[in-house]
Structures are given as structure tokens and as C-alpha cells.
Amino acid sequence: MPADKPFFRSLRARFLFYFLILSALSLLLLGAVFGYFVLRQEHREEVKARGELTEQAQAMAVDLEVMLALGQYDRISQLLRLEGNLVNATGLVVNSAGDIMAPRPLSMSMPLRIDTNLLAQGEIETQETDIGRVGKVFLVAVPLQSGQNPTYYNLIVAKGVRNLAQTSTGEIMRNVLIAAAIALGLSILLALLLSSYVLKPLRNLSHAAWDLAHGNLERRVEVSGQDEITELSRYFNYMAERIQQSSQLQKDFVANVSHEIRTPLTSIEGFSQALMDDMVQDEEDRKRYLNIISEESRRLKRLVSQLLALSRIDAGAWTLRVAPLSLSSYLAEIGEKFQPLADENALSLSIEAASDTPAIETDRDTLEQILQNLLDNAIKFTEAGGEITLSSKPAGDGGAVIEVKDNGRGIPSDELKQIFDRFVRVERSRSQRFGGAGLGLSVCRDLVNLLGGRISVQSEPGRGSIFTIELPAKLPGSSEAQI
Ligand SMILES: Nc1ncnc2c1ncn2[C@@H]1O[C@H](COP(=O)(O)OP(=O)(O)OP(=O)(O)O)[C@@H](O)[C@H]1O
Ligand SMILES: [Mg+2]
CATH class of the missing domain: 3.30.565.10 (Histidine kinase-like ATPase, C-terminal domain)
Known part of the structure; x- marks a missing residue:
């Protein structure tokens, strides 16, 4: 039997390698395209959410101005909480020094003061900023009209940037990565199974070739299917058939030649022995025997020259002078x-x-x-x-x-x-x-x-x-x- 190849040098390893490269590349491409679309979607959602939050802050500001004008301070906190919950954001009323006036009491995660830079002076203002313990937020500052000083109070509506879009790229990409790893693992498994399935007929062929080379001229391989390996197997069987035939022809040839040589030689030997032993007294018989010996020698000579001609032709050594x-x-x-x-x-x-x-x-x-x-x-x-x-x-x-x-x-x-x-x-x-x-x-x-x-x-x-x-x-x- 031919020795099995070390795995890393085998066709199987190459098959696996190409399969892996192919799978990894397609997964990468798929991931990149998918990631691009998810990011674009997230960006669109964020832009839309910012617009909506700004509009909601303006609407809240109108209600708050009315309450401020009517002096209904207790309802301000209520409104801020209610509306804040509705849009999943935090609403605050801040005075011009940045102190948070409402809602009261403040939640633990809230700072007591807001940087005055974040406050709007005459116009509504939006920006993204980092707020201490809260993290990165999108912030809408709306000046509230109350009394003579129009910018004494600000409504601040803040929403975590991460909460702006419903699509969460990070999470999606994490799931995509897990799926890709699973797909890659599965493809390795599949490649291993496939390679042994595809290469099995090749292994059979190499075993059969080994057997043929070691004298088993009857060795054939099973032929089924339509693919290239089947074709190779068919040709292998055809080759084995031809080798067997030619070996048979050779054997027949040697047997025939030996037979053709032995017959005249036996005659020559017999008749010459008889002549040598002086067993033939009659002159006529002696002549006849000598004649037979000469005939048989001619026959042998002719046979040898025909054989020589055939072997020269077979060897391609026949010279033509045209x-x-x-x-x-x-x-x-x-x-x-x-x-x-x-x-x-x-x-x-x-x-x-x-x-x-x-x-x-x-x-x-x-x-x-x-x-x-x-x-x-x-x-x-x-x-x-x-x-x-x-x-x-x-x-x-x-x-x-x-x-x-x-x-x-x-x-x-x-x-x-x-x-x-x-x-x-x-x-x-x-x-x-x-x-x-x-x-x-x-x-x-x-x-x-x-x-x-x-x-x-x-x-x-x-x-x-x-x-x-x-x-x-x-x-x-x-x-x-x-x-
Ligand atoms: N002209 C012919 N008339 C009748 N039979 C023939 C004729 N030529 C050939 N044959 C037949 O064909 C056979 C093969 O001929 P071939 O010349 O190959 O062999 P051979 O004459 O028997 O032997 P070799 O030529 O090797 O001395 C002959 O044995 C004979 O039976
Ligand atoms: Mg002849």
C-alpha cells in the first residue's frame, strides 16, 4: 500500500485551507456590507431622534412657561418627570447660574449644577456633551420666558446618546461575530467531511495503481458517476485492461516462439543423432534425413529473421532509405x-x-x-x-x-x-x-x-x-x- 501523506502535505489539507480562506473571505465581505448598512441605519435614526427630541423640548417649554407664569411650581417637577419618562429623557429646569431647580428631589445620578456654558441664551441650543456620571448625552437647552428676565430659566432635556437610535450597532455586530465564528467552525467541519468524501476515489485510485504496479494486473476500480475522477477511474481501468492484454500477448508470443523453435530443433536433434550413431545404413534414407535437417535449419533461419524484423519494427529501429x-x-x-x-x-x-x-x-x-x-x-x-x-x-x-x-x-x-x-x-x-x-x-x-x-x-x-x-x-x- 502507498504510505499515507502527512496531513499538512496532503490534498486534504490544501482543500481545507482553500475552503477556509473562501469561507473567511465571504464572511468578512458579508460582515462589512452588513455592518455598513447597520451603521447607516443607526446614524439615520440618531438624526431623526435628535430632531424629535428638540421638538418635544420646545413643546415642554411652552407648558413650563405657562406654569412658571401661573406660579404652579409644584406641578413643574411632575411635568418634567412625566414628559421625561414619555421620551425616555431627563428634563430639568435650571436657573441662569446652572443650579437645578426642578424636578425636586434630584435623583442620585444627577449633578447639582449644570455648566452654564450648556445653557441657551436667546435661542434654543442643542449639543452633545459629556456629563460627569451620566456619560455622553444629547442635550437640548430651551430658554424659558418668565417675568422680565427671559433667560433666567432654561429647560434642559438630555438623553443618553446610546439611547437615541433603536438599532444598537455594537450588539448587532457582536451577534454577527458569534454567528460568523459558528459558520466558520461549521465550514471547517464540512470541509473535512467533504474532502474525505471527494478524495476517497482518488485514494482508491492510488491504491489500485500501487497494486497494478506490483503485478496485480486484474486490479480495477469502481466507476460510478460523471465527474472528472470518474473519468480518470475509467481511463485507469482501460489502461489496466491494455496492460493485461499486452502482458498476455507477450506471454503468448514467448510461448509461440518457443514452440516454433522447439519443433525444428527436435527434428534436427533427432535426425542428426541418428546419423551420428550410424543407425541409418541406407544411402537414400541418409540423404532424406540430411534433407530434413537442412529444411528445418532453413525454417529456423527464416523464423529468426522474421522475429528480428518484427523486433526492429517494434523498437522503431527499421531504417527506410527512400x-x-x-x-x-x-x-x-x-x-x-x-x-x-x-x-x-x-x-x-x-x-x-x-x-x-x-x-x-x-x-x-x-x-x-x-x-x-x-x-x-x-x-x-x-x-x-x-x-x-x-x-x-x-x-x-x-x-x-x-x-x-x-x-x-x-x-x-x-x-x-x-x-x-x-x-x-x-x-x-x-x-x-x-x-x-x-x-x-x-x-x-x-x-x-x-x-x-x-x-x-x-x-x-x-x-x-x-x-x-x-x-x-x-x-x-x-x-x-x-x-
Ligand atoms: N496466398 C495465400 N493463399 C492461401 N493461404 C494463405 C496465403 N497467404 C497466407 N495464407 C494463410 O495465411 C497464413 C499466414 O501467413 P503468413 O505469411 O503470416 O504465415 P506463414 O506463411 O504460415 O509463415 P511465415 O510467413 O512466417 O513463414 C498462412 O499460414 C496461410 O494459412
Ligand atoms: Mg508466409
Whole structure:
């Protein structure tokens, strides 16, 4: 199992960190906007409350002036208390020296005197001030008209600044802070839960990758949902499938190769041993045995050279030497090379290069290897007296089409699909007679691909086969591609 990461280095920690930053930022933003609106509301309420208090003080002053004029001093205290309670403020009547005249008796929290600076002279005056034990107050001073001296008395109405607005910013903000702290705590919890939920499939994936890397090729992960991690899991399973397939192919390949090598080797060993032990007296038999040994050695050599070709192609080490090639003269050359083998098998070999076959740029040695395999098959799988034709004609795109046609045994249609795969032979016993390993056509297909072309086959059992190669006018990429 892969070791778990230390928490602070894990994706989980990062997830938590980003989540926290995000939550904190949004809470901060929300708090700032909310705070701004609360403060604005408080300010508006204060302005309104000041106006109202000033109006109420004026109204009280009118009543007080009447009482002063009528000498009803006892009712003044009553009125101050009553009206003061109504507006949640303190009303006082003060003389010009600042002494509080009413209400009497004074409450304990009240100073005995009011600073004369706070008194109004001719006009109504408002201000905010600190009064000793009372604290910060909004104060309205209204001069009272009584007798000859109009400013002898003042009505002072004071209200704590904190009581002016109904909205209390401090309290609201405190509650907001508590709510924010709770929200932050909850989001940490949520982030932890979410991160383990989201990262669980990733953890499963890394465990599966570990298992796969340690040889458990059957390991797959569960795929459910539609998200990116599901996609990754699907690709992981696909990759595991491909690895398993390729490992199986490799095993099959090694088994096939060993088998193909062992069969001729067993023959060579057996017959040579018999010859060495002088067990074969008859000269005819001796020749036959030597012939078998030579045949089997050729078969081995051929197998090894096919395997080498495949491994060079697989390793990307097949070198192409691209040059212009006149197909008609080239096919004639190939025909000449194969004529003896065709004659040996009593087959007719004809070359039919259409006069308008274009010259193409390709690698002649690679093409020869391809044609050699195809002609070899055509000769192998056609009975004596048969006909083999090697022909060429122009292709639509400026390239050329080369065909190897025979009227031999043909290939059953259900075998046609895998005929180009490695170690595939139709009727093993038949092929075994000719000593093929089933590699020739797969080498052909790979080489045709290297030349940028395509190979296909048409065949009818009992009537013959046509192998068709389509080659481009130029090799895709560069003209001197090193493959
Ligand atoms: N022209 C053909 N006519 C009939 N059958 C063919 C022809 N060409 C190929 N085949 C069938 O396809 C099989 C695969 O051919 P391929 O050339 O790959 O292998 P091979 O000839 O058996 O062995 P190798 O080429 O490795 O010596 C052959 O075994 C044969 O059964
Ligand atoms: Mg072959």
C-alpha cells in the first residue's frame, strides 16, 4: 500500500485551507456590507431622534412657561418627570447660574449644577456633551420666558446618546461575530467531511495503481458517476485492461516462439543423432534425413529473421532509405528473382505492370521484403500448375497499387480478419507442412504501414487470393525518414 501523506502535505489539507480562506473571505465581505448598512441605519435614526427630541423640548417649554407664569411650581417637577419618562429623557429646569431647580428631589445620578456654558441664551441650543456620571448625552437647552428676565430659566432635556437610535450597532455586530465564528467552525467541519468524501476515489485510485504496479494486473476500480475522477477511474481501468492484454500477448508470443523453435530443433536433434550413431545404413534414407535437417535449419533461419524484423519494427529501429522507384522495372526484377522458385513448384509467374504505373518515392528493400513474403505465400499455398500474377497500376491519389494474385487454396472468410496477426495460420497442419510460423503477413502489414500504405486481402477458398498493397506517391513526413 502507498504510505499515507502527512496531513499538512496532503490534498486534504490544501482543500481545507482553500475552503477556509473562501469561507473567511465571504464572511468578512458579508460582515462589512452588513455592518455598513447597520451603521447607516443607526446614524439615520440618531438624526431623526435628535430632531424629535428638540421638538418635544420646545413643546415642554411652552407648558413650563405657562406654569412658571401661573406660579404652579409644584406641578413643574411632575411635568418634567412625566414628559421625561414619555421620551425616555431627563428634563430639568435650571436657573441662569446652572443650579437645578426642578424636578425636586434630584435623583442620585444627577449633578447639582449644570455648566452654564450648556445653557441657551436667546435661542434654543442643542449639543452633545459629556456629563460627569451620566456619560455622553444629547442635550437640548430651551430658554424659558418668565417675568422680565427671559433667560433666567432654561429647560434642559438630555438623553443618553446610546439611547437615541433603536438599532444598537455594537450588539448587532457582536451577534454577527458569534454567528460568523459558528459558520466558520461549521465550514471547517464540512470541509473535512467533504474532502474525505471527494478524495476517497482518488485514494482508491492510488491504491489500485500501487497494486497494478506490483503485478496485480486484474486490479480495477469502481466507476460510478460523471465527474472528472470518474473519468480518470475509467481511463485507469482501460489502461489496466491494455496492460493485461499486452502482458498476455507477450506471454503468448514467448510461448509461440518457443514452440516454433522447439519443433525444428527436435527434428534436427533427432535426425542428426541418428546419423551420428550410424543407425541409418541406407544411402537414400541418409540423404532424406540430411534433407530434413537442412529444411528445418532453413525454417529456423527464416523464423529468426522474421522475429528480428518484427523486433526492429517494434523498437522503431527499421531504417527506410527512400528514393524514386520505377515500379514496372522493379517488379520485373522481383519476378526474375522468384522465377526459379515458381518453376521448381511448377507454377507460372507473370508480371503485369500497367504502362501508366507511376514512379513512387519509397524504400525498395522494404518493399522487396513485403513482396517476398507475399510471393512466398502465393507459391507455398498454390498447387502445381497454378498461376501467380504480380501486377501494378496507378492509384487515384498519385500513388500505386501492387497486387499479388494466385489461384491457390484461398483463405476461409472467417479467417481473413486475423490473417495479418502474429502466429496466425489457417489450418495449422497445412501450414506446418510448409514450415511457416505465421509471421510473414504480420511483418508485411507492419512494413506497409511504415511505407505509409495499406494492405488488404480478398480470397475465396479453392479459387485463390489477391493481396493488395496501396502505396502513396511519397512517404508521409520527410523523404529520408529514419524510422
Ligand atoms: N496466398 C495465400 N493463399 C492461401 N493461404 C494463405 C496465403 N497467404 C497466407 N495464407 C494463410 O495465411 C497464413 C499466414 O501467413 P503468413 O505469411 O503470416 O504465415 P506463414 O506463411 O504460415 O509463415 P511465415 O510467413 O512466417 O513463414 C498462412 O499460414 C496461410 O494459412
Ligand atoms: Mg508466409
